[in-house]
Amino acid sequence: MKQEHKGNKSYLPSKLCVACHKEMTWRKSWEKNWESIKYCSEACRRKSKIS
Numbered sequence: 701m702k703q704e705h706k707g708n709k710s711y712l713p714s715k716l717c718v719a720c721h722k723e724m725t726w727r728k729s730w731e732k733n734w735e736s737i738k739y740c741s742e743a744c745r746r747k748s749k750i751s
């Protein structure tokens with residue numbers, strides 16, 4: 701089930717984690733570096749550096 705309503709007031713940007721491909725939704729703490737966010741968590745960041 702996918703929701704793709706445009707004009708939704710509570711819409712937040714989202715993108716996929718490059719490590720686990722889970723969708724991550726914009727967070728306030730990512731406000732300043734959202735463009736460079738690639739991983740949903742520190743765990744994913746580390747995991748992807750290993751391989």
Ligand SMILES: [Zn+2]
Pocket residue numbers: 717718719720721722739740741744
């Ligand atoms: Zn992830």
